[in-house]
Amino acid sequence: MKFKFxxxxxxxxxxxxxxxxxxxGQAFVRNQLIxxxxxxxxxxxxxxxxxxxxxxSNLQKVQGDRGLDQDDKLETLTAKVETxxxxxxxxxxxxxxxMETGTGKTYVYIRTALRxxxxxxxxxxxxxxxxxxxxxxxxxxxxxxKTHFDKLFGKPPYHFTVYDSARKSQVSGFALSDGIAxxxxxxxxxxxxxxxxxxxxxxxxxxxxxxxxxxxxLILDEPQNMESDLSVSALASLNPICALRYxxxxxxxYNVVYRLTPxxxxxxxxxxxxxxxxxxxxxxxxxxxVRVEELNATxxxxxxxxxxxxxxxxxxIQEKPITVRSGDSLxxxxxxxxxxxxxxxxxxxxxxxxxxxxxxxxxxxxEQGSDRDAIFEAQxxxxxxEHFRRQRRLKEHGIKVLSLFFIDKVDNxxxxxxxxxxxxxxxxDEIKQRxxxxxxxxxxxxxxxxxxTKTKKTGETEVLDSTGKTKQDDEAFNLIMREKxxxxxxxxxxxxxxxxxxxxxxxxxxxxxxxCTMREVGSDTERRQQxxxxxxxxxxxxxxxxxxxxxxxxxxxxxxxxxxxxxxxQSEIEREYGKEGVPPPPPDRRKRKTIKLRKQFLLxxxxxELWEKIKHKTRYxxxxxxxKLVADTVAELDEATxxxxxxxxxxxxIRVDEAExxxxxxxxxxxxxxxxxxGRYPLPNLIEVMESLMENTSPxxxxxxxxxxxxxRKTAKRGEATENPxxxxxxxxxxxxxxxxxxxxxxxxxxxxxxxxxxxxxxxxIQTWEDYLIPSEEIAGVGGTHxxxxxxxxxxxxxKPFAESLEKMANVKLYIKLPDWFTIGTxxxxxxxxxxxxxxxxxxDEGRLYLVRETKGSLDLNDLRPDERRKIICGRKHFGDALxxxxxxxxxxxxxxxxxx
Numbered sequence: 034m035k036f037k038f039x040x041x042x043x044x045x046x047x048x049x050x051x052x053x054x055x056x057x058g059q060a061f062v063r064n065q066l067i068x069x070x071x072x073x074x075x076x077x078x079x080x081x082x083x084x085x086x087x088x089x090s091n092l093q094k095v096q097g098d099r100g101l102d103q104d105d106k107l108e109t110l111t112a113k114v115e116t117x118x119x120x121x122x123x124x125x126x127x128x129x130x131x132m133e134t135g136t137g138k139t140y141v142y143i144r145t146a147l148r149x150x151x152x153x154x155x156x157x158x159x160x161x162x163x164x165x166x167x168x169x170x171x172x173x174x175x176x177x178x179k180t181h182f183d184k185l186f187g188k189p190p191y192h193f194t195v196y197d198s199a200r201k202s203q204v205s206g207f208a209l210s211d212g213i214a215x216x217x218x219x220x221x222x223x224x225x226x227x228x229x230x231x232x233x234x235x236x237x238x239x240x241x242x243x244x245x246x247x248x249x250x251l252i253l254d255e256p257q258n259m260e261s262d263l264s265v266s267a268l269a270s271l272n273p274i275c276a277l278r279y280x281x282x283x284x285x286x287y288n289v290v291y292r293l294t295p296x297x298x299x300x301x302x303x304x305x306x307x308x309x310x311x312x313x314x315x316x317x318x319x320x321x322x323v324r325v326e327e328l329n330a331t332x333x334x335x336x337x338x339x340x341x342x343x344x345x346x347x348x349x350i351q352e353k354p355i356t357v358r359s360g361d362s363l364x365x366x367x368x369x370x371x372x373x374x375x376x377x378x379x380x381x382x383x384x385x386x387x388x389x390x391x392x393x394x395x396x397x398x399x400e401q402g403s404d405r406d407a408i409f410e411a412q413x414x415x416x417x418x419e420h421f422r423r424q425r426r427l428k429e430h431g432i433k434v435l436s437l438f439f440i441d442k443v444d445n446x447x448x449x450x451x452x453x454x455x456x457x458x459x460x461x462d463e464i465k466q467r468x469x470x471x472x473x474x475x476x477x478x479x480x481x482x483x484x485x486t487k488t489k490k491t492g493e494t495e496v497l498d499s500t501g502k503t504k505q506d507d508e509a510f511n512l513i514m515r516e517k518x519x520x521x522x523x524x525x526x527x528x529x530x531x532x533x534x535x536x537x538x539x540x541x542x543x544x545x546x547x548x549c550t551m552r553e554v555g556s557d558t559e560r561r562q563q564x565x566x567x568x569x570x571x572x573x574x575x576x577x578x579x580x581x582x583x584x585x586x587x588x589x590x591x592x593x594x595x596x597x598x599x600x601x602x603q604s605e606i607e608r609e610y611g612k613e614g615v616p617p618p619p620p621d622r623r624k625r626k627t628i629k630l631r632k633q634f635l636l637x638x639x640x641x642e643l644w645e646k647i648k649h650k651t652r653y654x655x656x657x658x659x660x661k662l663v664a665d666t667v668a669e670l671d672e673a674t675x676x677x678x679x680x681x682x683x684x685x686x687i688r689v690d691e692a693e694x695x696x697x698x699x700x701x702x703x704x705x706x707x708x709x710x711x712g713r714y715p716l717p718n719l720i721e722v723m724e725s726l727m728e729n730t731s732p733x734x735x736x737x738x739x740x741x742x743x744x745x746r747k748t749a750k751r752g753e754a755t756e757n758p759x760x761x762x763x764x765x766x767x768x769x770x771x772x773x774x775x776x777x778x779x780x781x782x783x784x785x786x787x788x789x790x791x792x793x794x795x796x797x798x799i800q801t802w803e804d805y806l807i808p809s810e811e812i813a814g815v816g817g818t819h820x821x822x823x824x825x826x827x828x829x830x831x832x833k834p835f836a837e838s839l840e841k842m843a844n845v846k847l848y849i850k851l852p853d854w855f856t857i858g859t860x861x862x863x864x865x866x867x868x869x870x871x872x873x874x875x876x877x878d879e880g881r882l883y884l885v886r887e888t889k890g891s892l893d894l895n896d897l898r899p900d901e902r903r904k905i906i907c908g909r910k911h912f913g914d915a916l917x918x919x920x921x922x923x924x925x926x927x928x929x930x931x932x933x934x
């Protein structure tokens with residue numbers, strides 16, 4: 034197979050010509066062999082004749098032509114550098130090209146170098162990369178594009194080399210070349226003083242001096258990894274005429290000359306579409322869950338942001354973020370006794386961990402409490418099955434499918450008994466039985482791995498197996514990094530590749546169709562980097578790019594919900610592109626406003642009479658039929674569904690909104706059980722758990738242990754209780770509370786307790802949002818009847834139109850939106866009724882009606898939430914039975930005075 038390249042892709046040509054346009058006006062530089070002053074060597078250098086003002090003018094024109102914001106200055110970097118002439122301040126301009134991963138930025142910058150030679154005679158280029166993995170990818174692209182570029186540019190004098198410190202003549206060959214010379218270097222090869230290129234040998238000048246005198250154009254691949262002071266100093270040490278920076282994830286975008294955003298690439302079909310298979314744990318709160326999201330240190334405090342399973346007032350367990358400091362107890366933070374022993378003992382941002390009093394220690398991005406091994410099993414099995422299915426579909430198109438695993442720890446795979454390796458073999462051998470074409474294939478033949486370690490000699494990152502360098506490691510490295518064509522051939526059995534972090538950047542393969550992320554997402558751009566390994570459009574056995582959208586789909590098998598994955602991907606892009614890539618949130622146009630109490634209203638006889646009728650506080654009494662409570666609870670509990678704890682897989686397609694630059698998930702398939710976790714966990718004291726849930730959920734209630742035990746003894750769901758103890762407990766408690774609340778409310782009795790609300794409790798001023806107010810103003814003798822000069826509403830569809838109607842009704846003399854402190858005690862919490870109204874009595878010309886009204890969207894109480902319905906029942910008995918006041922539920926002001934229920 035030979036890769037084929039299309040020279041007419043407009044977006045790539047645009048990126049090339051944007052850089053070429055920066056040097057408009059530069060005279061063509063003829064090759065000239067010179068001896069720099071004081072040197073013992075010769076060079077054929079680049080030369081830049083343009084002034085800074087001319088470069089800036091060209092930059093602004095390019096930016097204007099591309100629809101980019103125009104910069105008002107050149108972004109330069111400066112560092113003190115040892116040169117042939119002693120220490121000098123080296124300053125060089127920087128220009129950025131932003132291209133989404135998988136759209137051919139390496140092709141683009143090689144072609145750019147050739148165009149700069151063709152147009153201006155610039156001939157010395159150094160491609161600087163952050164790692165060996167990226168270096169190998171660049172080298173491969175240089176090799177496979179040589180024939181293509183020879184044809185495109187008419188066989189230019191074009192030579193490239195990968196820097197090797199052991200080849201003493203290599204730098205001289207680069208410096209003396211009168212054609213196009215491209216050298217690929219890792220930044221580690223020249224970053225530190227002890228590197229070979231900076232050393233003087235046999236009385237000769239350090240080789241880096243000769244490089245400096247060539248005045249190279251630097252091409253920085255993934256420059257976000259070269260932002261440290263030491264890296265900037267290293268780049269300056271090459272004395273470049275400029276630096277061209279190419280990345281999809283710039284940390285600092287210096288003088289952007291071209292931008293192809295992820296959304297542009299996605300919409301134009303330049304990359305694969307993405308779908309996310311979410312492999313998560315469901316209905317399993319039986320273990321204390323903790324995930325470390327952030328570790329933060331300031332001058333005064335050290336803190337951590339954790340995700341935990343928090344007990345909500347509703348009784349549900351939800352994953353919530355919390356901030357903790359030393360000494361904080363997760364029991365108190367979550368309301369769950371399951372976190373016994375999780376008291377923060379140490380937070381160490383420098384070393385990247387948090388430790389608890391129970392000696393549990395978690396690294397940044399790490400988690401405990403989820404069944405990680407079960408999730409891994411499901412991810413591995415799903416990836417293999419998806420691989421088999423896709424390969425079966427794409428075989429007829431001549432496409433070989435690859436799957437890439439990003440694993441959590443090297444030691445979980447590298448040893449022969451590594452658990453991920455064993456999981457893969459087990460799942461492969463089971464699943465292949467269902468696919469005739471795979472039945473005779475051995476798991477050991479289809480997988481290879483590559484990991485990263487540091488060599489002592491040069492400090493460069495090498496791609497090695499953590500168990501040590503072997504012949505097998507060399508074979509894997511060569512196959513994955515250097516022999517892409519062989520890897521994509523049907524004759525090569527390897528189709529599953531395992532890595533940890535060595536290939537987050539710089540490596541990709543067009544035929545990666547599955548990426549299984551088995552490690553926590555740590556850095557700001559890790560999702561984008563991981564996805565980027567597989568978004569390039571695939572090729573067939575002839576090397577032709579495939580343009581079929583039905584084929585070009587990358588499946589990411591993630592150990593998080595697809596909503597969280599997409600939100601994370603979006604936030605990473607937003608951090609990168611800001612306003613250019615993501616539309617800004619709508620401005621907050623809301624304004625604060627103060628409404629004032631009309632004190633004169635408190636003196637009106639209508640208010641005094643109304644207040645006398647409704648101000649009284651009450652106490653209540655209830656009666657409980659325990660036998661009926663148990664029977665009713667057991668009857669409903671026996672009909673309830675108590676889900677088993679499980680690992681599920683669901684899939685969603687990621688779509689880009691057509692109007693705005695925004696990713697959104699579109700569900701493709703509902704959650705399907707992949708691993709059943711029932712019965713894997715120790716059975717707690719269920720009665721204690723139920724007792725705790727009764728008291729720590731809203732409203733808090735208490736029942737005797739005997740009653741709770743009676744429910745457990747009589748239910749037919751005891752088997753489910755052993756399979757999923759927490760789910761059983763929360764289901765039983767929710768039913769118990771509902772039955773208990775119904776009993777208490779239906780039999781409740783109120784009586785005055787001798788106390789009342791005082792008029793003095795009305796605040797003289799209330800601040801709120803202007804958007805949530807309607808004015809209460811007298812117009813033509815009508816309106817202006819609210820106790821305050823404005824009405825704060827809570828519901829735009831019910832309360833707002835109700836208040837607007839009251840303001841227009843001539844028969845309404847005064848009304849109050851009852852304040853939050855005006856509440857009635859009920860067995861299910863405090864109840865705050867909506868409105869108190871004084872209006873004319875239609876049957877008595879001199880009479881007044883004094884009303885309390887609750888506004889709802891329906892007069893059928895069964896349409897309301899259970900607690901809303903129960904509070905209304907309590908309101909009726911408080912106002913009607915104890916205070917002899919008129920209380921009803923209405924949907925609109927037109928139902929006053931006697932409508933409603």
